[in-house]
């Protein structure tokens with residue numbers, strides 16, 4: 001099968017022939033239909049995770065059809081439509097048992113030591129980014145990394161549920177716990193941030209301030225429920241939010257830079273909480289005014305929106321099919337695998353919330 005192979009950090013993933021090795025009992029083989037391009041793929045490409053072994057197939061926000069199941073698989077069958085997400089978990093460890101599977105201690109993203117890698121090229125092992133590797137015609141993944149969705153859900157829409165939507169909605173719902181009437185600012189309105197904007201609307205926020213450096217993203221934010229927008233290429237986001245609200249109950253950071261994390265904390269009101277979703281780079285540090293802690297302000301991270309894959313993905317799919325969750329405004333263009341390298345390089349100037357690779 002063809003997959004986009006990245007040979008070195010900063011390189012360009014290029015289509016190559018990659019083999020899947022034979023399926024193990026807990027694994028599922030999926031024919032990929034659509035894979036969204038998330039900023040975390042760019043993060044992986046440029047070396048954000050220095051331990052990532054090369055060569056690697058990036059891509060982790062995907063939808064496709066089950067074509068083969070291992071002998072121990074019980075939750076999906078051949079022919080099922082599935083969403084594949086970086087949310088695999090064992091269900092048994094301390095963190096899974098406490099309801100925080102995003103911190104599972106046995107992610108099983110790779111096979112046990114000694115077993116062949118799931119992917120090979122020219123007889124050499126190939127890494128699957130977060131155990132998935134979705135910029136590929138097929139994926140061989142753990143059963144816990146996927147969940148079935150109704151077949152009437154279009155492929156590109158289903159793919160978005162694999163990361164952008166679960167992370168953005170989950171950060172608001174599960175991590176921040178935004179409540180009815182709260183004021184919310186969202187910094188960074190890409191696929192994940194726009195999902196946080198819509199999450200705030202669904203949670204009953206009284207005011208939702210969307211912040212981005214691109215006017216096109218702010219327009220979509222308005223469609224998804226933002227009551228106010230701030231163009232951070234022109235205005236100081238922190239000052240603008242303080243001016244509008246006097247300080248928000250929740251700031252959701254979805255960019256991944258120290259400066260925007262500091263802004264998120266700086267725009268809080270008394271007892272406000274800043275929730276950081278963006279991925280900082282190794283070595284990044286944030287500096288905060290310590291006296292603000294006396295006002296009981298809080299700073300916390302959110303990993304994959306604290307999502308329970310098996311609960312949340314079917315819920316969001318159903319809400320979309322019933323017209324309760326808008327996903328189409330997130331969709332930009334579709335491209336083939338050949339266009340991936342350019343799309344990743346251009347991600348910071350892309351006017352679309354999500355570009356999707358289709359197969």
Ligand SMILES: NC(=O)c1ccc[n+]([C@@H]2O[C@H](COP(=O)([O-])OP(=O)(O)OC[C@H]3O[C@@H](n4cnc5c(N)ncnc54)[C@H](O)[C@@H]3O)[C@@H](O)[C@H]2O)c1
Nearest residue numbers: 039040188189190191192212213255256277278279303304
């Ligand atoms: N914590 C997690 O589990 C998790 C999961 C998915 C993605 N992420 C991270 O979330 C972040 C967003 O991902 P995405 O796929 O939506 O990215 P994206 O590239 O689609 O969107 C980022 C947005 O931030 C905007 N932006 C850039 N600089 C800004 C600034 N100074 N102020 C305001 N806006 C600014 C960009 O214009 C863009 O619209 C990334 O860091 C990604 O790695 C984290």
Ligand SMILES: [Zn+2]
Nearest residue numbers: 038040163164
């Ligand atoms: Zn992602």
Ligand SMILES: [Zn+2]
Nearest residue numbers: 090093096104
């Ligand atoms: Zn676990």
